[in-house]
Amino acid sequence: MAVTIQDVARAAGVSASTVSRALSSPEMVRPETRMRVRAVAESLGYRPNPAARGLITGRTTNLGVIVPDLTNPFFPSMLRGLQARAREAGHAVFLADCEEDGAAEAALVHAMAKQVDGVILCSSRMTPAMLEKVLGLVPMVFLNRVVPGHPSVIMDGAGGMRQTIDHLAALGHRHIAYLNGPRDSWSNRERAKGLRRAERHRIKVSRFGPFAPRFESGLQAADLVLASGATAVIAYNDVMALGVLARLAERGVPVPGRISVAGFDNITFAAMATPALTTVDLGGERAGRAAVDTLLAVLADRDADAPRQVLDSALIVRASTGPAPDAGPDRPNPGGTQGEA
Amino acid sequence: MAVTIQDVARAAGVSASTVSRALSSPEMVRPETRMRVRAVAESLGYRPNPAARGLITGRTTNLGVIVPDLTNPFFPSMLRGLQARAREAGHAVFLADCEEDGAAEAALVHAMAKQVDGVILCSSRMTPAMLEKVLGLVPMVFLNRVVPGHPSVIMDGAGGMRQTIDHLAALGHRHIAYLNGPRDSWSNRERAKGLRRAERHRIKVSRFGPFAPRFESGLQAADLVLASGATAVIAYNDVMALGVLARLAERGVPVPGRISVAGFDNITFAAMATPALTTVDLGGERAGRAAVDTLLAVLADRDADAPRQVLDSALIVRASTGPAPDAGPDRPNPGGTQGEA
DNA sequence: AGCGACTTTGCAAACCTTTTCAACGACTAT
DNA sequence: ATAGTCGTTGAAAAGGTTTGCAAAGTCGCT
Numbered sequence: 239m240a241v242t243i244q245d246v247a248r249a250a251g252v253s254a255s256t257v258s259r260a261l262s263s264p265e266m267v268r269p270e271t272r273m274r275v276r277a278v279a280e281s282l283g284y285r286p287n288p289a290a291r292g293l294i295t296g297r298t299t300n301l302g303v304i305v306p307d308l309t310n311p312f313f314p315s316m317l318r319g320l321q322a323r324a325r326e327a328g329h330a331v332f333l334a335d336c337e338e339d340g341a342a343e344a345a346l347v348h349a350m351a352k353q354v355d356g357v358i359l360c361s362s363r364m365t366p367a368m369l370e371k372v373l374g375l376v377p378m379v380f381l382n383r384v385v386p387g388h389p390s391v392i393m394d395g396a397g398g399m400r401q402t403i404d405h406l407a408a409l410g411h412r413h414i415a416y417l418n419g420p421r422d423s424w425s426n427r428e429r430a431k432g433l434r435r436a437e438r439h440r441i442k443v444s445r446f447g448p449f450a451p452r453f454e455s456g457l458q459a460a461d462l463v464l465a466s467g468a469t470a471v472i473a474y475n476d477v478m479a480l481g482v483l484a485r486l487a488e489r490g491v492p493v494p495g496r497i498s499v500a501g502f503d504n505i506t507f508a509a510m511a512t513p514a515l516t517t518v519d520l521g522g523e524r525a526g527r528a529a530v531d532t533l534l535a536v537l538a539d540r541d542a543d544a545p546r547q548v549l550d551s552a553l554i555v556r557a558s559t560g561p562a563p564d565a566g567p568d569r570p571n572p573g574g575t576q577g578e579a
Numbered sequence: 580m581a582v583t584i585q586d587v588a589r590a591a592g593v594s595a596s597t598v599s600r601a602l603s604s605p606e607m608v609r610p611e612t613r614m615r616v617r618a619v620a621e622s623l624g625y626r627p628n629p630a631a632r633g634l635i636t637g638r639t640t641n642l643g644v645i646v647p648d649l650t651n652p653f654f655p656s657m658l659r660g661l662q663a664r665a666r667e668a669g670h671a672v673f674l675a676d677c678e679e680d681g682a683a684e685a686a687l688v689h690a691m692a693k694q695v696d697g698v699i700l701c702s703s704r705m706t707p708a709m710l711e712k713v714l715g716l717v718p719m720v721f722l723n724r725v726v727p728g729h730p731s732v733i734m735d736g737a738g739g740m741r742q743t744i745d746h747l748a749a750l751g752h753r754h755i756a757y758l759n760g761p762r763d764s765w766s767n768r769e770r771a772k773g774l775r776r777a778e779r780h781r782i783k784v785s786r787f788g789p790f791a792p793r794f795e796s797g798l799q800a801a802d803l804v805l806a807s808g809a810t811a812v813i814a815y816n817d818v819m820a821l822g823v824l825a826r827l828a829e830r831g832v833p834v835p836g837r838i839s840v841a842g843f844d845n846i847t848f849a850a851m852a853t854p855a856l857t858t859v860d861l862g863g864e865r866a867g868r869a870a871v872d873t874l875l876a877v878l879a880d881r882d883a884d885a886p887r888q889v890l891d892s893a894l895i896v897r898a899s900t901g902p903a904p905d906a907g908p909d910r911p912n913p914g915g916t917q918g919e920a
Numbered sequence: 921a922g923c924g925a926c927t928t929t930g931c932a933a934a935c936c937t938t939t940t941c942a943a944c945g946a947c948t949a950t
Numbered sequence: 951a952t953a954g955t956c957g958t959t960g961a962a963a964a965g966g967t968t969t970g971c972a973a974a975g976t977c978g979c980t
Contacts, residue, residue, distance in 0.1 A: 253960045287693050289630040290936035293965045308659050314649040321676050333674035335662050352628050453851050480851050487853050507848045510794050510821050512828050594930045631966035634935045
């Protein structure tokens with residue numbers, strides 16, 4: 239049915255080895271023969287069978303990717319960068335969605351192991367014990383999680399948080415709220431670490447949660463934040479922040495007049511909300527590309543020690559954050575903030 | 580390095596064939612032997628090499644999926660259903676994003692052909708000429724596009740449009756606008772077909788576009804629609820509709836007081852907008868699952884004739900659509916609409 | 921006891937490719 | 951002229967699995 243290397247060999251009057259060489263090691267075959275073979279291969283529509291090739295070379299030119307939840311809009315942007323870079327490098331991408339389940343994730347690694355040259359684990363949900371069992375199976379790089387001794391590319395959530403706090407401090411806020419994400423989320427811990435920056439500005443921080451990173455959590459949290467007296471709220475991610483925004487709009491609370499709102503991830507809809515949402519862009523596409531590059535580097539030199547790459551994040555200031563309500567529009571040095579602007 | 584069937588055979592004191600059978604055709608081997616072999620395989624952590632297996636069986640248990648744009652939030656939901664069903668059926672999923680480019684899509688089909696048992700083409704961007712060249716390569720099913728003689732599952736955009744128009748008619752609207760999607764999009768043509776329903780209600784329809792299906796197009800279109808005097812606007816998709824909503828909010832136009840807005844796709848953020856967006860749910864997850872089922876059916880019986888499955892769509896009425904402004908809140912039989920409610 | 925049928929197992933071929941090795945001819949350098 | 955080198959090619963092995971076929975063993979029946 240499908241055309242094999244033998245068919246090409248017969249049609250070109252050479253051996254299979256010559257066909258193989260004409261296509262993958264062109265310098266090893268006489269130009270004249272090479273041309274003829276290539277022409278025949280082309281005309282027959284021959285494509286090497288990757289499975290057979292992989293069997294002998296031990297390489298598949300496939301990359302595996304596992305994400306925890308495709309419907310979280312943060313991942314598609316990451317995937318896009320990842321996918322594009324992989325294609326540039328001549329690799330196809332195997333994608334699986336583990337649906338936030340670490341055990342499923344481990345099973346997927348097993349399933350993929352033999353069909354890919356390496357796998358990229360995005361925000362892996364595996365416990366250390368689960369990790370232990372799959373670590374040797376196939377080269378892996380971790381995206382958005384550090385696993386000692388293994389290559390990772392991480393996005394600087396803590397740094398993003400610090401930028402956000404500096405931004406709010408400059409706007410005169412003295413009391414802010416943070417809405418925690420899921421309890422055992424690595425990214426949430428990272429982001430929360432950045433909260434320490436508030437001390438430097440003598441800003442009071444009220445923490446709420448943990449919350450599931452969903453729109454509804456934002457609705458719920460908005461009322462809590464309002465009652466707390468904070469004049470700004472930073473949500474674990476944009477989806478929650480949008481929930482906060484929606485609830486505040488419903489209650490007629492002016493944003494950023496009475497309260498400023500910020501999120502994380504810079505998802506597409508952050509820019510589309512009214513008011514447009516101030517958010518931290520963690521550089522998802524860039525991270526996706528970096529993960530592929532890292533994996534390729536590991537593949538090329540397995541003995542190199544595990545690189546850990548940290549990507550800068552950037553605060554995207556939009557309309558949802560503004561001066562603190564008690565800080566008058568242009569009053570210099572309000573309260574005790576030492577004019578950190 | 581990796582443990583092969585030979586290793587298991589040696590350790591269990593049987594031949595490789597017996598190991599193979601113990602694992603995949605259990606009834607062919609004596610229970611006692613079967614147990615022992617399975618125990619050994621388990622303890623050694625043996626996993627059959629899918630490439631080697633595929634080479635001989637001709638089946639890979641992989642499915643390929645090509646989508647035009649991962650960052651369009653409609654696709655992830657489809658993918659999710661697809662992915663889940665594929666996993667239930669024991670198939671892994673190869674994903675590729677062709678970035679709205681038909682030629683790239685064709686290349687991806689080629690690249691995937693030998694590594695998958697079949698491929699699902701979501702909203703294929705290939706021209707008929709491109710299609711021609713790849714049709715025989717591998718079993719395919721089309722999602723959201725009909726290709727004569729090939730299996731497809733399609734979502735009923737025209738039906739969704741009819742429901743939307745009936746809905747608006749019932750609310751007393753006499754003049755509506757439609758914002759076209761991309762010029763040669765099959766889905767746009769389908770949706771536009773449903774516009775004929777307006778004749779039955781004696782509703783005037785103004786068409787705008789074609790537009791790229793983006794938020795910015797909605798911003799642009801909103802002003803055009805307002806100037807046209809229409810009291811309701813249906814956008815090609817939710818992303819555009821959200822753009823319309825944003826622009827109208829910016830101009831202080833009450834929605835749905837002055838104008839009603841509706842979209843297509845029921846993306847997550849449609850429900851999160853203010854006002855929440857009325858939209859047509861085309862059943863993406865369901866469609867993803869159906870596509871897998873169809874593909875599996877084709878694979879099981881290649882001679883069966885190409886099924887074409889049409890999925891019902893459902894109008895999700897939310898706050899962005901309301902009574903026409905000139906139709907008073909409860910006035911019966913306004914104008915000449917024959918009271919179609 | 922002998923025969924046939926069935927069960928259980930192993931051998932070897934097959935899948936398609938890459939790669940090692942050897943062969944062959946031509947050419948160069950001694 | 952001869953040995954060595956180089957360039958070009960083919961034969962064959964290898965990679966890990968499944969499967970058709972045959973062999974061996976078991977059982978029941980006549």
